[in-house]
Amino acid sequence: MTPLRRRMLDALVLHGKATRTQEAYISAVAQLARYYRRSPDTLSGAEIEAYLLHLLQERHLTRSTVNQAGCAINFLFGKVLGRAGSPCRIPLPRAPQRLPEILSREEIARLLACALHLKARTVLSCAYALGLRVSELCALRLEHVDTAADRMCVRVVQGKGAKDRYVPLPPDLLDLLRTYRGRMRPRGWLFGAAADTERALHAEQAQRWYWRARDAADITKTGGIHTLRHCYATHLLEAGVDLHSISQWLGHRHVSTTARYLHLARPDAPDGIRRIPLALLSSLPASPPH
Numbered sequence: 001m002t003p004l005r006r007r008m009l010d011a012l013v014l015h016g017k018a019t020r021t022q023e024a025y026i027s028a029v030a031q032l033a034r035y036y037r038r039s040p041d042t043l044s045g046a047e048i049e050a051y052l053l054h055l056l057q058e059r060h061l062t063r064s065t066v067n068q069a070g071c072a073i074n075f076l077f078g079k080v081l082g083r084a085g086s087p088c089r090i091p092l093p094r095a096p097q098r099l100p101e102i103l104s105r106e107e108i109a110r111l112l113a114c115a116l117h118l119k120a121r122t123v124l125s126c127a128y129a130l131g132l133r134v135s136e137l138c139a140l141r142l143e144h145v146d147t148a149a150d151r152m153c154v155r156v157v158q159g160k161g162a163k164d165r166y167v168p169l170p171p172d173l174l175d176l177l178r179t180y181r182g183r184m185r186p187r188g189w190l191f192g193a194a195a196d197t198e199r200a201l202h203a204e205q206a207q208r209w210y211w212r213a214r215d216a217a218d219i220t221k222t223g224g225i226h227t228l229r230h231c232y233a234t235h236l237l238e239a240g241v242d243l244h245s246i247s248q249w250l251g252h253r254h255v256s257t258t259a260r261y262l263h264l265a266r267p268d269a270p271d272g273i274r275r276i277p278l279a280l281l282s283s284l285p286a287s288p289p290h
Contacts, residue, residue, distance in 0.1 A: 002039075004080075005026065008076055011075070011080045012025060012026075012075070015079065016162050020135060024072065028069040028073070029072050029073065032048070032051055035051055048073055052066055100223055100226075100227060100264075103221060103227060105283070105284050105285060108128060108231060108284055109285050110218075111217045111219060112124055114214075116209055118180055119180065120212075121176075122177065123201070123209060124213060124225070125281060126140075126173065127206075127229065128232055128280060129172070129173040130154055130167050130169075131167065131228075131229050131232030131233060131236075132156065132167070133159065134203045134225050135159075135203055136159045138191060138200050138201045139157065139200055142187075142188065144156070145177065145190065146169070153167060154166070154168075159251045161253060165248065167249050171279065210228070229250070232280065233246055234261050234265050235280055236280075237265040239283075243258055243259060246261070
């Protein structure tokens with residue numbers, strides 16, 4: 001590890017950046033160095049702008065990906081090298097905001113029925129019934145699930161933004177978790193890695209389980225496992241749950257972030273949907289077992 005890479009990694013830790021953010025920033029700066037075959041601290045502002053244009057115009061990366069690379073470079077020059085206000089402070093326009101594709105309840109039932117095995121089905125069910133980010137899902141430990149009758153919640157430890165929060169545990173999900181724990185006997189991590197149960201399940205594995213189930217269920221809508229988090233928020237809104245509660249459960253800093261789901265919720269949701277708001281799993285239509 002080069003001294004500059006070590007300095008940047010230390011600065012990311014000191015600034016409280018999440019592990020995935022650290023990895024993304026280090027990777028972005030490393031790619032910049034490989035592109036010019038020089039240490040990034042020797043590059044000028046013009047060279048950095050040319051590199052970002054290369055990412056946009058020649059590699060055709062998305063605006064959000066290029067903006068993340070720009071944020072990483074700005075962090076390097078501003079926080080690590082102490083060059084705030086230098087020509088390297090590049091503008092970062094907002095990425096186009098697109099609404100995600102939401103799965104219907106019938107599609108979610110098919111998706112869960114097509115899960116590869118019990119562990120995959122439990123992971124996907126938790127993603128939907130708790131609305132967790134995949135990193136938060138993989139970081140769950142057994143002690144984070146509080147099944148006491150007067151609690152019934154899941155504790156999310158150090159989620160995005162280094163914040164803890166509690167999410168309601170629906171009774172239908174508790175039944176599935178009890179079945180999973182009885183058969184799989186997890187220890188420590190709720191979802192341990194297959195090769196080494198002492199380590200947490202990797203997010204990429206959960207993502208692969210989602211894609212495999214989606215394809216097996218003949219669902220053509222785009223998106224990954226994060227789609228289930230979008231479905232969680234949208235279906236709760238349609239069930240009549242208030243926006244502030246959903247915002248707290250999702251771990252959003254501002255209610256305005258959650259408000260975009262108002263554009264996805266059906267204003268004419270039938271009465272059959274508006275029942276037992278938190279029991280998302282049991283309100284799914286019946287689907288033949290896979």
